[in-house]
């Protein structure tokens with residue numbers, strides 16, 4: 001098992017029902033954030049670099065340190081919303097983006113969030129959701145998107161040895177979850193993953209039905 005995988009797996013051993021806001025906040029408070037890669041990942045920055053409409057309403061749920069939002073601000077995007085359930089990271093985000101009027105920061109549960117977005121960016125959030133809530137995740141994502149809105153980002157395409165989070169899976173399982181709500185434009189092995197995640201992710205581009 002590589003260092004990155006060990007770090008990832010150091011954030012669990014909980015029953016699925018106890019993976020709540022308190023759980024995540026305690027991870028942030030005690031700096032047990034093995035999932036945090038310290039930058040926006042190339043798969044997402046490459047996609048967003050060719051995304052034309054800089055005024056699209058963009059949501060990043062379970063955003064953590066929201067490196068993607070820093071990239072989006074630098075790239076001229078004007079309407080970025082972030083939500084995370086953990087006050088310990090949200091407080092930091094509010095400071096980080098205090099002078100960026102393009103960025104709204106919400107502290108709360110994604111499943112209670114209300115809004116209308118053109119694009120939702122998925123980066124290591126789906127794998128944080130207990131598998132018994134994956135259908136709720138897909139339904140909620142669809143409900144937050146405008147017509148033709150899309151989710152783009154990365155999902156793990158591997159089974160983790162230990163109980164999650166992170167919760168892994170395969171594209172075959174994911175297709176069954178998303179197909180009721182989304183047209184699956186892309187769900188393919190990611191060619192530009194960061195090295196520690198090479199050959200273990202799919203890039204997704206899912207269009208709301």
Ligand SMILES: C[S@@+](CC[C@H](N)C(=O)[O-])C[C@H]1O[C@@H](n2cnc3c(N)ncnc32)[C@H](O)[C@@H]1O
Pocket residue numbers: 024025035036037061062063064065066083084085086089108109110111123124125128
């Ligand atoms: C594995 S971390 C990923 C963070 C960030 N996206 C990254 O890649 O570094 C999952 C994040 O989702 C947040 N989270 C978990 N469940 C959530 C929920 N129901 N609503 C909002 N945020 C949630 C956690 O606090 C945590 O910051």
